[in-house]
Amino acid sequence: MNDTSEKNHLSNVKVSNTDNHICINNPDYFLTFSDLEISDGIDIVENIIILKDDVKNNENLDIEGLIGLTEDYKETNNISGSYISTFSNDLEYFTNTYDDYGILNIISNDVSVEDFTDKLKVANSPKGFKDARIDLGEVILINKSLSPKLLINIYKTCIKAKTKFFQGLNLPVHINNIINQNDFLVIASNLPSQDYDEEYMDSGVDITQAEYDDESLDIPKFLKDLEESVIINCEDSVKRMGLDFGILDYLVSEGIQISDLVDAGFELCVGVDVTSDLKNRLEEEILKSLTDINVIALLMAAIRTEQDFENNRLREVDISDDPAYLYTDEVLGLAISNQIAGTKATFNFKRYDEKKPGIIFGLGPMLDDIFAGLIAGCMSKIFEE
Incomplete structure (x- = not known):
């Protein structure tokens, strides 16, 4: 200059x-x-x-x-x-x-938006998000x-x-x-x-x-x-910085990486030789699903709702003990699995929802079900091909 x-x-x-x-x-x-x-x-x-x-x-x-x-x-x-x-x-x-x-x-600004796939982008920083500003x-x-x-x-x-x-x-x-x-x-x-x-x-x-x-x-x-x-x-x-955020950024904000979802998907896979090729197919299917506007809408509905619940923004709601009468999370999880792979995936969803393998176990009451639905749908998809 x-x-x-x-x-x-x-x-x-x-x-x-x-x-x-x-x-x-x-x-x-x-x-x-x-x-x-x-x-x-x-x-x-x-x-x-x-x-x-x-x-x-x-x-x-x-x-x-x-x-x-x-x-x-x-x-x-x-x-x-x-x-x-x-x-x-x-x-x-x-x-x-x-x-x-x-x-x-x-x-x-230390953050820029980078291509993750040909259809998905993610915000990143060479400084890492601990030191970026x-x-x-x-x-x-x-x-x-x-x-x-x-x-x-x-x-x-x-x-x-x-x-x-x-x-x-x-x-x-x-x-x-x-x-x-x-x-x-x-x-x-x-x-x-x-x-x-x-x-x-x-x-x-x-x-x-x-x-x-x-x-x-x-x-x-x-x-x-x-x-x-x-x-x-x-x-x-904000416009001059070129900053906008997508579904991958909201996954990162929840501490979820695609590799975590792949690992969780194969934890319940019995009697199958889990090869690198099979893992790659699941990763590709997850990323493909994350470009579906309906999947995105269901995921964001759960993410936003859980934020409101966790921050006590609704006086009528208390999720501190994951109440049994809260089943909207399962409705959203079922909807995601069905959107990805149809009726067959909804049966697969029940297994992942009950067992909560891998990273799903540590998620909140809304997020565990929606990501169980995402994995169930993608697993059903790759095994029907």
Whole structure:
């Protein structure tokens, strides 16, 4: 990436970037509220700096070390003036602008969607899902002079909107666990009009007595507009990352691998020479079944239902002891086996449901039956061929 710069819709704000930093500069000063590493809370600064993690050289630095590192980086790259800053794994960014504000979105993503078969994909990361991260940092630049109290209110509103958006996606658990573990949010507005020369700034600015634009705003509408804009920017970020999730991702989130299902399938196979070829045929049949929209719908119905049950989202339901009167799980398991291999598979389902071989034994009350149905159907299919 070459050095670039662009004018933000705020008249004097300039965004510049290199491979190792993004710098948002306002020579007329920002009044900010943020959760950055250096420094969080209320600040008056000329620069908002996001440095790439690589600048730290993987050193475990305390706050003083991070400040020293940032100061050295500023000097080397001819960045002058006061600042707040933080670090990000990646520096890909885009901006969306509105009437009175703009949102700069910094995306950091270790996950990509890869082909698993010609019809199935899976989300993966070279870092593994223990260390992988998906972070969305945002800098909201407001072309108004707003009070510290309103900046804090805006911050709370935007955090809630962002949290609400990602909760609403109902992502696979292992993906949800790595989202926004190192994200950040900056709310930056103009300082009230005044001559902010160096001597005046050195003597200290009394932000409590300044005249702000709060009274000229319809604050409830402004906050609502910001909330909707944050959600739209989150949607845009997810699209730009190319992240979507399929049935294999939800199997991974439950700790289920295709090889586990193959092993469970042959545990009840008596009097048959279990060859590598036979295992491969079962694997192929399982993967084929996982492209059937009806099988997917039945699997996801059980996965979502079990999540609701386990998290006590329905006051009328208690599955702590796998109640005998809960038989919808068997209905779904029977439906899956029948969808894959017809009536014969429904009889095979009874064996797998009762014995619960392999990984099926450790699954919850909804999942054990649906995967018993999946295996029963696929086993019936390969032995009828």
